[in-house]
Amino acid sequence: MAAPGTAREDNQAMEFSVSKSALLNELNTTQGVVERKTTIPILSNLLVEAHGSRLTITATDLELSVRTSCEAKIKKEGAGTIPAKKLLDLVRLLPEGDIKIKLLDNHWVEIVSDKKKYKMVGMAKENFPAIPAMPHTLVQIPAETLAGLIGRTKFAISMEESRYTLNGGLMILKPDTLAMVATDGHRLALAETKQTLAGLNGEMRVLIPKKAMDEVEKLAGASADDAKMDFAKDESHIFFQAGHRLLISRILTGQFPNYEAVLPKENNRTVVLGRTELGDAVRRVSQLADQRSRAVKFAVSSEGVEISAQSPEYGEAKEIIEKEYKGEPLAIGFNAQYMLDFLAASAEGPISIELKDEQSAGQLRPLADENYNYRYIIMPMRI
């Protein structure tokens, strides 16, 4: 594998000049990846490579890597490593204009801006972990779609470290749809959208680690509105490329739970509420809910929806939203935070709450979301 990260030049020299804004832009992209919490010194460094007319910057925490590049005037081709945090802090403070960077002996790096001169000590570039090269692109996904799916599901990812297969989102690619699922065992968010994925034959499922989802979202946010991201995969990595920026993540192994079995099928007691009125009511009522369980009771009857909560320490709250409802009355408890997480991610407009009975999971769907088929399943609480 002759990836640029593994290339070893004999000449230790490297010299180039680059504009501050271009460099700062790329350095900012790497910040989410550079590991500050490690005793492996090389991981707090950036690999900087100067070739042709481009400067390539690579950062990794061993699980997630990012490679990005910008235009630069290369005087001498070469490569070296520079401490990531210090370089960013310094470049931020430098005035606009060209910055000259030169590799000296013993991994020292000289940074010159106008008449200001700085020296930092890097490490041997041979110690920088080898980063796999991007294989051929599998499919192209609009950046906006990807960001939309991630934004609608990411919050449901488990924070429990021991439940490793839940520490990521499952992306499901089919020739004509793209979906993403995330769950922590108490709730599940599923977003699906119509998207023709040319070049895909069957169904493909990949588990994307949370940190990678954060970075893909950022990359997508930084891209132009109609930009497309190249997606690729090999045995152990997934790749997302947006223009000159490439994100590489190791795949999470293990079996994602069979989420289809969780999706409710007979939730026929439906009531529709506005997103804002529901959110506001839940937020107010949850103030007086039990602080640990955050349990809020939803009682649906012909009078509408009564949202109530009580805690021995604080007191009780009750709000009634008048709505049309024709089914049998029902009272069910949900975690207020889970509900608010969903409301924050869903589009403005009516929200359909679909229930079956007190013991079964409830389903929430925003009806006004045109582009995404978005479902959110919450397990009920005993109240």
Place this chain on the structure above:
Amino acid sequence: MPFSDFHGNPPIVTALRGALRTARVPHALLFTGPRGVGKFTLARMFAQAACCERMTDDFCGECPPCLAIARLADPQPLVEQGLTERGESADAAMVERMPLILQTHPDVWALLPDPVRLRTPVARPLLRMGQIRAMQRAAYFAPQGRRRVFLLDGAETMRWEVANVCLKILEEPPATSTIILIAPSTGSLPLTILSRCMQFHFAPLDVADVEALLREHAPGQKPAGMKTAALLSEGSPGLAMAMNVDAETQLRRDALRILETAASGRGFSQLFTQTAALAKGRETPFDQLLAVFYTLLTDLLELTAGVTQPQLRNPQLKRELESLSRAVNTPWVEQAIRGIDELAAGTKRNLNRQLGLDALATELAASSPASGPAPQR
């Protein structure tokens, strides 16, 4: 630098190579055996073979992964780098947040008991929660190459709650990772962990083999020194190679002198000076000191019990041991061994080492056959 460079315990090497060849690698291995016998070395070689680009059941030692992993052979500089990176004044939370991890190849990690500080290391380094949690996070990511390998040296230093997190990984083992736990004996690990590991016990090598190894790898030493080193190492080539023969002989002489003084039943002031000198000696860790006592007492046990052809562990002290064995009897030696057992258990509870030694020595002096009526045989 393939597996054929590993000396001793051929059945273990064969088993590991077989597992690699058939791609049926266990998710957890436990290597037990005396210090310096080559547990970490073989674990590192296994990691190389699991990641080698050219071979599947052995390693070339020349491809980039092999070369990178080979740097783990001497972990000390990496530990120093890591501790420097974390800073000398790291607090307890920082030590957990920035776990000490040695990696020279993205797929292979070595976790060692964390000495916390570089200049003033803690007395008993432990494998910490942060390290095991970091391993837990990493273990479920797919490897860049064929397999991720985690070397857990000093697995016996895990506290029970740390061991339980480790157990969690072994209970739901990631398909693409192998964890190699390294400990002196199976007794130092929870049963729950033992039952989930494929266990390999490393037997000591023949003294002659160790001597031959020394001649090959450390030709600078004097032949007599090599012979003594091979003997004193008790079949651990790693110990023999790192051994300072003169210091080691002196240490044994000092330890024996304490036993002699205690056996004579007199001269407490002298006894306490001797124990103080020994307990304060910074170069030898206390558990190694206890191991020295064990070897001396084992020799004494053989001599007092009248074994016909005793195989002494300290043949260079033969004369002194024989004369001491005439002054004591088997019950006294047994009492001393029990005393050392207690001391060994006590050190795990942060017992004051010198006081412990003092108490043991005075107790032995009081019951010495020379100090009063001879105890019944």
